[in-house]
Amino acid sequence: MSQLEKMEVNPDLAMERAKCNFNIMELTHILDGGEENTVRRKKIEDIALNSGASKDAFPEEHMSPKEKYENAVRKSCIFADLVKNDFAHLTGLETFGINSNVIRRTADAFFKEVSPFLLHMGMFVPTIMGQCTSDQMSYWLPRAMAMQIIGTYAQTELGHGTFIRGLETTATYDPETEEFVLHSPTLSSYKWWAGGLGNTANYCIVVAQLYTKGECHGTHPFIVQIRDEDTHMPLPGITVGEIGPKMGFNTADNGFLGFDHYRIPRDHMMMKNAQVLKDGTYVKVARHGKLTYGTMVFVRVMLVSEAAFNLAKACTIAVRYSAIRRQSKPKPDEGEPQILDYATQQHKLFITIATAHALQLSSSWLWRSFSAVLTEMKEGNTDKLPEFHALSSCLKAVSTSDAAYLIEQCRHACGGHGYMISSGIPHLYNFVSATRTYEGDYTVLLLQTARFLVKAYEQAEAKQPLTPTVSYLKLAFTRKEPWDSSPAGIVRSFQALAAGKVSTCVKNMRKRMRSGLSEVEAWETSTIQLVSAAEAHCRAVISDAYKSETERLTANSSPNVKIVMEQLSTLYLYYWALERIGDLLLYTSISEKDIVELQTAYEELLQKIRPNAVGIVEAFDLRDELLHSTLGSYDGRAYERLMDEALRSPMNKEPINQSYYKYLRPMMKANL
Amino acid sequence: MSQLEKMEVNPDLAMERAKCNFNIMELTHILDGGEENTVRRKKIEDIALNSGASKDAFPEEHMSPKEKYENAVRKSCIFADLVKNDFAHLTGLETFGINSNVIRRTADAFFKEVSPFLLHMGMFVPTIMGQCTSDQMSYWLPRAMAMQIIGTYAQTELGHGTFIRGLETTATYDPETEEFVLHSPTLSSYKWWAGGLGNTANYCIVVAQLYTKGECHGTHPFIVQIRDEDTHMPLPGITVGEIGPKMGFNTADNGFLGFDHYRIPRDHMMMKNAQVLKDGTYVKVARHGKLTYGTMVFVRVMLVSEAAFNLAKACTIAVRYSAIRRQSKPKPDEGEPQILDYATQQHKLFITIATAHALQLSSSWLWRSFSAVLTEMKEGNTDKLPEFHALSSCLKAVSTSDAAYLIEQCRHACGGHGYMISSGIPHLYNFVSATRTYEGDYTVLLLQTARFLVKAYEQAEAKQPLTPTVSYLKLAFTRKEPWDSSPAGIVRSFQALAAGKVSTCVKNMRKRMRSGLSEVEAWETSTIQLVSAAEAHCRAVISDAYKSETERLTANSSPNVKIVMEQLSTLYLYYWALERIGDLLLYTSISEKDIVELQTAYEELLQKIRPNAVGIVEAFDLRDELLHSTLGSYDGRAYERLMDEALRSPMNKEPINQSYYKYLRPMMKANL
Numbered sequence A, B: 001m002s003q004l005e006k007m008e009v010n011p012d013l014a015m016e017r018a019k020c021n022f023n024i025m026e027l028t029h030i031l032d033g034g035e036e037n038t039v040r041r042k043k044i045e046d047i048a049l050n051s052g053a054s055k056d057a058f059p060e061e062h063m064s065p066k067e068k069y070e071n072a073v074r075k076s077c078i079f080a081d082l083v084k085n086d087f088a089h090l091t092g093l094e095t096f097g098i099n100s101n102v103i104r105r106t107a108d109a110f111f112k113e114v115s116p117f118l119l120h121m122g123m124f125v126p127t128i129m130g131q132c133t134s135d136q137m138s139y140w141l142p143r144a145m146a147m148q149i150i151g152t153y154a155q156t157e158l159g160h161g162t163f164i165r166g167l168e169t170t171a172t173y174d175p176e177t178e179e180f181v182l183h184s185p186t187l188s189s190y191k192w193w194a195g196g197l198g199n200t201a202n203y204c205i206v207v208a209q210l211y212t213k214g215e216c217h218g219t220h221p222f223i224v225q226i227r228d229e230d231t232h233m234p235l236p237g238i239t240v241g242e243i244g245p246k247m248g249f250n251t252a253d254n255g256f257l258g259f260d261h262y263r264i265p266r267d268h269m270m271m272k273n274a275q276v277l278k279d280g281t282y283v284k285v286a287r288h289g290k291l292t293y294g295t296m297v298f299v300r301v302m303l304v305s306e307a308a309f310n311l312a313k314a315c316t317i318a319v320r321y322s323a324i325r326r327q328s329k330p331k332p333d334e335g336e337p338q339i340l341d342y343a344t345q346q347h348k349l350f351i352t353i354a355t356a357h358a359l360q361l362s363s364s365w366l367w368r369s370f371s372a373v374l375t376e377m378k379e380g381n382t383d384k385l386p387e388f389h390a391l392s393s394c395l396k397a398v399s400t401s402d403a404a405y406l407i408e409q410c411r412h413a414c415g416g417h418g419y420m421i422s423s424g425i426p427h428l429y430n431f432v433s434a435t436r437t438y439e440g441d442y443t444v445l446l447l448q449t450a451r452f453l454v455k456a457y458e459q460a461e462a463k464q465p466l467t468p469t470v471s472y473l474k475l476a477f478t479r480k481e482p483w484d485s486s487p488a489g490i491v492r493s494f495q496a497l498a499a500g501k502v503s504t505c506v507k508n509m510r511k512r513m514r515s516g517l518s519e520v521e522a523w524e525t526s527t528i529q530l531v532s533a534a535e536a537h538c539r540a541v542i543s544d545a546y547k548s549e550t551e552r553l554t555a556n557s558s559p560n561v562k563i564v565m566e567q568l569s570t571l572y573l574y575y576w577a578l579e580r581i582g583d584l585l586l587y588t589s590i591s592e593k594d595i596v597e598l599q600t601a602y603e604e605l606l607q608k609i610r611p612n613a614v615g616i617v618e619a620f621d622l623r624d625e626l627l628h629s630t631l632g633s634y635d636g637r638a639y640e641r642l643m644d645e646a647l648r649s650p651m652n653k654e655p656i657n658q659s660y661y662k663y664l665r666p667m668m669k670a671n672l
Helices: A011-019 A024-032 A035-049 A065-089 A100-111 A118-131 A134-145 A288-324 A343-378 A385-413 A415-419 A425-435 A442-461 A468-477 A487-514 A519-525 A527-553 A559-579 A581-587 A592-618 A638-647 A658-670 B011-019 B024-032 B035-049 B065-089 B100-111 B118-131 B134-145 B288-324 B343-378 B385-413 B415-419 B425-435 B442-461 B468-477 B487-514 B519-525 B527-553 B559-579 B581-587 B592-618 B638-647 B658-670
Strands: A151-154 A170-174 A179-183 A191-194 A203-212 A215-225 A238-242 A255-259 A262-265 A274-276 A282-284 B151-154 B170-174 B179-183 B191-194 B203-212 B215-225 B238-242 B255-259 B262-265 B274-276 B282-284
Touching (some): A011 A288, A011 A592, A035 A065, A035 A100, A065 A100, A065 B658, A118 A288, A151 A191, A179 A203, A179 A215, A191 A203, A288 A343, A343 A559, A343 A592, A343 B442, A343 B527, A385 A425, A385 A442, A442 A527, A442 B343, A468 A487, A468 A527, A487 A519, A487 A559, A519 A527, A559 A581, A658 B065, B024 B559, B024 B592, B065 B100, B100 B288, B118 B215, B151 B191, B203 B274, B288 B343, B288 B385, B288 B592, B343 B385, B343 B527, B385 B425, B385 B468, B385 B527, B442 B468, B468 B527, B487 B519, B487 B527, B487 B559, B559 B581, B559 B592
Parallel strands (some): A151 A203, A170 A203, B151 B203
Antiparallel strands (some): A170 A179, A179 A262, A274 A282, B179 B262, B274 B282
């Protein structure tokens, strides 16, 4: 690296920076949600990254999975120390609010993949805070916060993920000893997937079917000790281990866990929402269902924000690389252009920037709106919860799916070199791709949203009032939406087509029920279209939120920042209008001429964004330590960094690999 | 594994097999291109896989990249022996024809990833056969075939891939010594990517700019010795090494290569198509350009076929797993359904099967048609070459892109467990995803096809005759295609919309040229739409080929095989019609009512295919050794295999990982 540190910035990148016509830092403040957030974020990054503690002497990519895990444990302990001692003094930092994101992001930089403690801070601690009685909390929380114990959260089993009611692990209360007996009756009942479970955690929150007095009361959470606090040996009755290599998350020792009539004390059941008394009587305390919605919405908003963050990394890499890569010679008398000058490259990349903005602003908007609902909830009003549950479901589904898709598009835009692990993009894809599935699979979540939409449609039909994000459904009962190519007009069109799609689904289901299908069957046979309707709803919501948040946030901006943000939010609308021409033709009055004009406007907008492209991605303010990328570093020295990284390979430490002597030479010489 | 070998087939899979209503083996013969091909393929698989030589005592996923490479070299030597000694006796086996595919496929099974010898047999030997004079060939070919030397093929450089004219490596002839001096003038001129180059190969075909008598004659291939034949040490003047970890191909030691005024004898230039005489005179022998088209078309057809093969693996895994996975309880009084019963799952999966068929049949069709052209070419007629070049370009682009996308869709359809490396799907994605970029990037290839289409359009406009695959372009000059929902009607509609899109592009470019843009600029500003037009053309070609090949191949089939193949080819047409509703509304007379009917017909077709789904994927006849999948094995014991594989992890060989003592325990105890 010593050579590289002395290198000047690639002149192509320097040129791009020189021609950027807006105040980059101003945009950064907007994206961070205010200057004070930027300042705090930078402080955290400085503390975590400037010490160099996150750097690996030996590049992680060359390690075996086991070595990677061991290295991640080493760094986790350093990072845990930072969180406890150094970050704690920073003002305004919530450890579990939306700003905790900043810590998560810095952790990403620290680990390249993820920490084996991810679920300790991300699920174990929050669940203690949410599901324990105050007595229980005063026992468990200090121990967990001080990391005297390390926990994780085990819900998913080999046989069941989506369908929680189908979980098979049992917790049967024994009033004789005042204990619960945890048991795994089948192989498919083994817990599977929990991060940190394989080797790291000594405690685990286990979700199991609660049985008492011969009756099943459904799934409940229990705090279960799985390893000896002194020796770390798995306790008798516990089978625990690591599940093996995955596409990503390979430093997280995701684990499996089985119980053989394993006993825990009665008060290790988390008793805030339900209790089992000493004699085995089951007592339900709170309205279980609705309250857990709150955590679910929070986690999903986080995943939207993470999708935005990782997409921002991918497009920073791809845009910088496209500014320094020169290829082909379309005009014989000129040099090779920067590939960022090609329209097809702009088409691939600028939507990724706009989407990163759209998702970031939508997640902040959703969190702000939801915080208000949380306040109402504390006062006992849970009316708005279904709307927010539906919103967070589809936003999580669509944003993780879009981000994963567009991260791959960034990789494709980097040509062959994007395929190198050192480009940094494969890691991003593997990470975001996982979030598309966990905490609610894409299709399952969209069907949950669809169920809400169908109910809302029926309310609209009955002329009942509608909650804000679905009030547009009344458009389903008016004439075709007249096409209007202004941003506001396109948002209305997206609403019209979402309304149209929901309407088509409902009509379809009714027709099928009239022809003899049950409601369940009519629903099932309509699910392909219901998923599509829910996606359209979500697209309308994101478009609307992105547009209005852009207006709100740039109300007092300098003119050029305002222009840049508007260009991107308009690009998002044009892009998706062109992707949904079929639906627009069906549900609005758009004409062939309108489409040609829209396509031209889109292509012209790409050209307008082009000169500021590097500046725009640099407003994400992603340090090299966060990008982990040979192609996307600040100095733009992609080729030098690729070579430098290659030379660090253990394969290049010896001129001849031992396999030559063992296998190749005997074969080649045998044939002489 | 011992436990597993005794296990019975999962009853859900047994039930699926029992209800399959067609002759699976008959379909296998059709897909293989005849019973004799099936027999030969099975013989090769038996020889290669029954010995167990491909099995790793220690699962490859747990190794470091270096260990993976060394293991692959070990197996490569065993496999090379099989090819030379055991396969050689099989009749009808071309080592370099379309049937060589079978060997490639078996090699995939053998290596899980790829062999470091991949480019030796795949590029070094074929280039010797194609580019050497007969004298040269008689020297090099026997040595290469006997593997006395191991070669690779280095064209791409750090700075140039797509734009071959931009390569910077120079080969300057020195008449004094009758040598070429190879030199890497810049870092970006270093060769980069060649498989087997890092540590394995001792020879390399290098593509370099040829200079003689002070003049540059463009790129030419040279045979270059890079390592000592006896010691394997890199020779003086050569810098060679491995490029580092990639998303896939990690067993292939892709390498870099630089030259410092490195000298090779004059006759190491491959002189079939051009020569440099002793005095340095440059002589062009053959029509260089057109002849190299032949190899390019061949390689691309191979990649289409590989895309089909890997997609077939992914859908075999996903369909089998969907048959044994049960989840949710939509009807309270019934058990959990197989997830294959959900419409959304069928929507995800059946198009993957249909696409695997479509790509396999299209590649065979293309190869058959092209073989006829090759015969004509030998007689001096190269008229049809541009058409086949355009065809193979777009087919390679679209098939690798579709296959990569659909492999991911198969993974998504497997939920969380698809994310495990042991599911086998991530490897398939990483492999096919690479083929989307190498040998011509997606966008670049589609633009090459677009150029051909624009020329053909101008011919149609001038009422000149058109070659068969573009004769439909005359539809651009007629009235809107009337919608007809029969398979033949849909194919015609796809042609109409491809014609319409090409027409729109041409009109656009002309308009832009009238407004002052140069031809190059008008082309560049239209590239987004040109890519889309070329994709539409390719879709029309695949649809047409798939439909007509299905008819041809089932002309004498038993009725149920015919029905199954027709259902799938119709599904392909319905699926893409629904994906292209916007274009159909613009370029055909399709109505809102037609669309609703089409959607219904599509959903009904999914239900018709459902009972035979497992049978259909099993007609691909993919042995467990080829699938490498815990989720997709023949016995359907997914959960048992996941657990079995997890237990093989080195992380599970010791109850406590050393990092506990080194890092975790000190941290946890410090906080007590």
